[in-house]
Amino acid sequence: MxxxxxxxxxxxxxxxxxxxxxxxxxxxxxxxxxxxxxxxxxxxxxxxxxxxxxxxxxxxxxxxxxxxxxxxxxxxxxxANPAVANAVATQQREIDLVGVGSTELEISAAEKIVEHVPCAEQVLFCTSGSEATYHAVRLARATTGRRKIVKFQGCYHGWHDYLLLNVVSQPEAVGQHDPLSAGSLSSTLEEVLVLDFNDVAALEDLMARHGEEVAGLIFELVPHAIGCVLPEASFLQALRRLATQYEAILIFDEVVTGFRHGLGGYQAIADVTPDLTTLGKSMANGYPCAAIAGQRRLMEQFNTATGDVFFSGTYNAHPLAMAACLATIEQMENPxxxxxxxxxxxxxxxxxxxxxxxxxxxxxxxxxxxxxxxxxxxxxxxxxxxxxxxxxxxxxxxxxxxxxxxxxxxxxxxxxxxxxxxxxxxxxxxxxxxxxxxxxxxxxxxxxxxxx
Ligand SMILES: Cc1ncc(COP(=O)(O)O)c(C=O)c1O
Missing domain, CATH: 3.90.1150.10 (Aspartate Aminotransferase, domain 1)
Structure with a gap:
């Protein structure tokens, strides 16, 4: 034929x-x-x-x-969801951007996330998923005093040097470091250990060899960067167990899965709770809004609170994005x-x-x-x-x-x-x-x- x-x-x-x-x-x-x-x-x-x-x-x-x-x-x-568009239009007439203090909107939006997402005791807003994963990695390194990050082949976590490698790799690049961009700092990428998704034996082996150097493990719960590969329960449990055993920070990147698969993200569906999670995309139905959320003991390491991990952004928790976020979550709460x-x-x-x-x-x-x-x-x-x-x-x-x-x-x-x-x-x-x-x-x- x-x-x-x-x-x-x-x-x-x-x-x-x-x-x-x-x-x-x-x-x-x-x-x-x-x-x-x-x-x-x-x-x-x-x-x-x-x-x-x-x-x-x-x-x-x-x-x-x-x-x-x-x-x-x-x-x-x-x-152009009407309720979101109305909330944004109304908000536009109230406050655009002040740049200090906070607004009631961002407090309410953070309360919604704490209410719904299992690991979220506290929340910080930023404007993109890349920022959220960047902050999560830096927080993991600061908290543990370690450098290495474990990521998985096929998972995408944004455009920064911390994690921009081994996403849709050509067959010959699988198993090696495969940076996506010219100009990336190889010294930063070398701190990332890349494993196969769903491979419990490889994960156990790597943690046995390098566990004490690992600051954090990050992955897409469902690697949607490559379509839809489902995580096996034994893999998720191994990640949780090994992160706890080696005192590394477990980060679920739920930028796609969060709110798309359920109000509590895929972590609520899988019943496995990370230390930190990153959110974005469908949390605000298309408005530029993302977040990092997690345990209070970790989140308070940011210098918005008592810690020394820098967190900043002119447009963080932008009132229009917060209005969109609240109006979106409220509709997702409908039976x-x-x-x-x-x-x-x-x-x-x-x-x-x-x-x-x-x-x-x-x-x-x-x-x-x-x-x-x-x-x-x-x-x-x-x-x-x-x-x-x-x-x-x-x-x-x-x-x-x-x-x-x-x-x-x-x-x-x-x-x-x-x-x-x-x-x-x-x-x-x-x-x-x-x-x-x-x-x-x-x-x-x-x-x-x-x-x-
Ligand atoms: C799982 C995941 N994390 C992080 C990001 C980066 O988000 P952004 O494009 O908003 O920076 C993406 C983007 O597609 C993503 O799919």
Whole structure:
């Protein structure tokens, strides 16, 4: 059977008019390097957005997409959620930014997090997940007086030198230090010990050799940077046990999983409690808001309290972000909120399972709650190494085919999709009908394996 190159489906996108996007993008390209403000935002052909409302995105040419990208995860209610928009608009008329003292809003938002997130005795707000993980690592080093940090292959924790290595590594780089950026300080990266996710034996072995040097262990509870790899209970328990045994700080990076999978984050679902946690993304439905939370004995080491660990940020706990955060959490507290999201996720995954069976594809509709991905490979999916078997070209071609039909799924290998409360069961049915069409084409003439 002849194989069609994956890019043909991507090229189909141009069947939609994109003249205005192309013109705007050429302006962008002149004044913004690459025309986008985050590397993964680059699209080919380019898309310049005009509107985001409910579950839909509209570009400057008037093309409409049902959004499953959700801005890499923050949009959990739906775009321009009316209650969030009203709270922000009201707040805008009350206080913009003062820069000293605190506001009642940030106190209430911190109280909500303490109420819901198991490890949170105290909370500090910042503006991005990268800041939160940076502060968590520095706090772990300051508290323990040690330097080493344990992280796991496939987990992403932000853009800083403390942790920017070994995320989506090429096969030949797995097992070695694999920095993501030129200019990173190798002396900082060398302090990071990288392990395979879900590998209890390797973790035990490393801690037996280096445990007394380890300041902290950080990981995504569900590594969504590579789609959706679920943690095994024995792995989570080993992390908790070994961190306690060696007096290292256990940090759960819940920037994606926190509030998306439940009010208490995945730590409440797994019933394993870290010392510190980082939060961001869906806590404020798209407004720039993140947090570090954890045990009081640790959090008081910051110099906002009695300690000497520097914590600062002009826009920390910005009143507009705090208003958005409170209005978002209040809606997530509504009975049935997560049941709706989980039901949509189950509908999507079981519908995809029927489709891949019908089209006789080697594919795994995976995910958790409102997150869904379809890997084009055989089971199991336990570690990053397993994902080396994923057919990247098929994955990208599937997403590109969906995008061409008006369903926004990022056509990049391993990138996950998110449901939001604004999606409906009918949306999922329409999505599955389109997926049927795309998979039929791909099963007749699959994209070549091994493309990236
Ligand atoms: C798990 C995790 N931690 C940290 C970050 C960094 O967050 P931000 O992009 O807000 O700096 C991300 C971003 O995708 C993330 O997925």
């Amino acid at each position: 002849d194989r069609e190159p994956g890019y043909q489906l991507i090229r189909l996108m141009t069947s939609r008019s994109n003249t205005k996007s192309a013109a705007a993008f050429s302006r962008a390209n002149t004044v913004i390097p690459g025309g986008v403000n985050t590397s993964l935002r680059r699209m080919n052909p380019p898309i310049v957005w005009a509107r985001a409302e409910g579950a839909y995105l509209t570009d400057v040419d008037g093309n409409q997409y049902l959004d499953y990208h959700a801005a890499f995860g923050p949009i959990i209610l739906g775009h 049935g909120f997560y049941e709706h999201l989980y039901a949509l996720g189950d509908q999507m995954r079981s519908g995809m399972q029927d489709l891949v069976t019908r089209h006789e594809l080697d594919a795994i509709p995976a995910g958790f709650g409102s997150v869904f991905v379809t890997y084009f490979m055989d089971p199991p999916v336990r570690t990053y190494g397993d994902l080396m078997r994923n057919d990247a070209a098929m994955y990208q071609a599937f997403h590109a085919g969906m995008l061409d039909r008006g369903f926004f799924m990022l056509p990049l290998n391993l990138k996950r999709n998110h449901l939001m409360a604004a999606h409906t069961a009918e949306d999922v049915d329409r999505t599955l009908n389109a997926a049927d069409d795309v998979l039929r084409q791909l099963s007749k003439s699959p994209a070549p394996a091994g493309q990236d």
